[in-house]
Amino acid sequence: MKHFLLKLLVSIITLCAFQFETKAWGFFAHQLINEKAVFCLPSEIFPFYKKHISYIKEHAVDPDKRRYIVAEEAVRHFIDLDYYEKVSPIDTMPWSFKAACEKYTKDTINEYGIVPWHIQTMMNILSEAFKNKNEALILKYSSELGHYVADAHVPLHNTMNYNGQMTEQHGIHGFFETRLPELFSYQYDFMIDRAVYLDNPLHFIWAGIEQGFSSLDSVFGFDKHLRLTTPESKKMSFEQRGTQQVKVWSFEYAMAYHRLLNNLVERRMRASIYAVSCFWYTAWVNGGQPDLMNLNKDILITTQDSLLTIQQNGKMIGRSEE
Ligand SMILES: [Zn+2]
Incomplete structure (x- = not known):
């Protein structure tokens, strides 16, 4: 019995370590x-955000965790622009949510993704948190707003073929947005302009989406070319993650794709970073520019807000990019 309990404990610890690593x-x-x-x-506002940088960083991923427990969450992370538009420029899709729903119906808009408008919603509730000087919510909504703004800048969040499932390019989503930054972001230039106030946040986010959307040809085209010209044995390799051996795109294969993309991942990350900081700053200005060193720390987060703290388990509800 003692032996069995010990074994059980070891397996639980191993499982936890592995789960933490993969997340x-x-x-x-x-x-x-x-x-x-x-x-x-x-x-x-830099000193306040700098002071809380660990929180802002750690909670950047809460919206993805929520995708495992809240059915409405998935559509907030993408917009399948190619359902409406074939090529750039974006001239058939109205920018405002109201006009888009009138043109395509609310059901359609909800089915094919709402990321530009959810960013607008998040910015407004962050402004409210600034107005109320609610430190807990300022931190929470800043972290989450950053997530959605970053998602909107990933080309594969702008297409129905988000994981290459329509063109036999399965796995391209994680390859582009996870594997490449993990391997190569250490060499990116992250000296980026100072954030500015956004007079028209919706216009700004649509411009970011349009840039990503217009690069989809390269994202899919180069991946297709490499898949067809690289021997199977060279595509994948194994890496140690915690106690597990995990199958990943090989370094050489990833490097070849990264080179063909010609700094695209770096450009999308730089655009995301600049956009996130502009949205935070704009929300603060719209929230009346409160003194961030003098906030109310006693207001508690409501039950609905605290949903984010629920840990990820099981499978994503709706679209899964894994
Ligand atoms: Zn996301």
């Missing part, structure tokens, strides 16, 4: 973007 790796880019965005902030 942490999958969320690498989001955490990096929130972290780097802090350093683009103007001096009025």
Whole structure:
């Protein structure tokens, strides 16, 4: 019996260690973007965000965790623009949610993703948190807003073929947004302009989406070319993650794709970082520019808000990018 309990304990510890490892790796880019965005902030709000940088970084991934427990969460992370538009520029999709729903019906809009408008919602509730000087909610909504803004800048969050499932390019989602930043972001230039106030946040986010959308040809085209010209044995390799051997895209294969993309991942990450900092700053200005060193720390987060603290388990509800 004693032996059995010991074995059980060891398996639980091993499982926990492994789960932590896989989650942490999958969320690498989001955490990096929130972290780097802090350093683009103007001096009025930089000290506050810098002081809480660990929280802002750690909670950059909460919206993805919520996808395992809240059915409405998935559509907030993407917009399948190619359902409406074939090529850039975006000239058939109205920018406002109301006009888009009138043109395509609310059901359709909800089915094919709402990320630009959810960013707008998140910015408004962050402004409210600033107005109420609610430190807990300012931190929570800043971290989450950063996540959605970053998602909107990933080309594969702008297409129905988000994981290459329609073109026999399965796994391209994680390859592009997780594997490449993990391997190569250490060499990216993260010296980025200081954040500015956004007069038209919706316009700004649509411009970011359009850039990502117009790069989809390269994202899919180069991947297809490599898949067809690289021997199977060279595509994958095994890496040690915690106590597990995990199958991953090989370094050489990832390097070849990264080179063909010609800094695209770096450009999308830089655009994300700049956008995140601009959205935080704009929310603060719209929230009346409160003194962030003098906030109310006693207001508690409501039950609904605390949903984010629920740990990830099981499978994502709705679209899964794994
Ligand atoms: Zn996401």
